[in-house]
Amino acid sequence: MLSMRLxxxxxxxxxGRLAPLGKPLSFVLRALKPQLRHICNGGHRYEVSVVVRDSRSTPEAARQAVRDLATVDEAHIVLSMAGTKVLPAVADTCEEVQVPCLSTTFPWQAYVHARGADRTHRFRWTYHFAWGLDDIATVFARMWEGIDGRHVIGCLWNDDLQGRLLRNDQYGFRPVTSPRGHTLVDLGPYHEPAEDFRTQVDRMREHGADVITSAATAADLALFHHQARLAGLRPKLVTCSRWLTYPHTHTTPTQDVHAELADARVATLVYWSPDHPYHSSLNGSTCADLAHAYQQDTGEAWLQPLGLAHALVETAHHALTTADDPTDRAAIARAIATTRLATIAGTLDWTQGPTPNIALLPLTGGQWHADPQGPRLVIVTNAANPDIPLTGDLTPTW
Structure with missing residues (x-):
């Protein structure tokens, strides 16, 4: 008999340390509960339950969460987002237990290479949407060029996976930025959390780096910036991905960090904002509607992962409604592989990605500006996505 429950x-x-990123997803699941109560497919109505398990921000707990979802809860599809080490653990475990997985918020090269694969490999069960390291490098280079042209770029990259990927000569920053005339100087790897950046500051001085690019945590970037200032060095611009795509007031309570990063005027990548001109495929809400609802519900400022969390749920709903048999995990995986869907984060297309399992999102560039209510992210360059309106000007640190 055909099961009528999904x-x-x-x-x-x-x-755990990634908990700030769990809030947008939790909110979206609450907000979309009416649209997720049931789905219709092939003339049949299916009741839908949503089961959330905590990754506790660790790969080990994430793997166990997937196993429990697949066996105890009998999940037909698994959704996940966030975590350089956690997300690959989720995806790999989904591949092992043969349950479809949708994920986001992670450069696609990291998603592929952290799992020991290359861009030609086709995963059967796991699908992802995001941007590439090359896309980040392009956006950052455009912002560097907005501050007096070409530069010597001091690269503040850690000694972990993120830093190794950014340094990679094939798909890291150098293949994009060097042809544009920028000189990249590796300031030297460091371990997170960092205790001292004097070696990196010395290399900044030695090589005359006048711009800093990084993927540091808020606390580590603030420490570097503080020690550079004490040494009499002021970069003209600081670009930072990863944790600095979120307001630093959300990721650390330390007031000294807030003051230091406000002074640094950090520029970052923007993949979603209330000003993006997209609509939900589930309820027609706009990006501005979603951001406002989040602020009303939580009392907190919107976060970029909010739009991706919503798109994640939209895509899962689409896959369940279009799969040949939504009770068959393999049919759901095949449905994702052929998906092209307009979402609140933009159009996601798994038929045109850089690998068989990736849908790309375009990036714009933004900068954190000081505001009485806290850091405010303004969009300062939109060359890759001119449909996104500019909302502010790029301001050098000095």
């Missing part, structure tokens, strides 16, 4: 499993960082 389960969407979610692995979310509800606790």
């Amino acid at each position: 389960c969407i499993g979610v692995v979310a960082p509800l606790t």
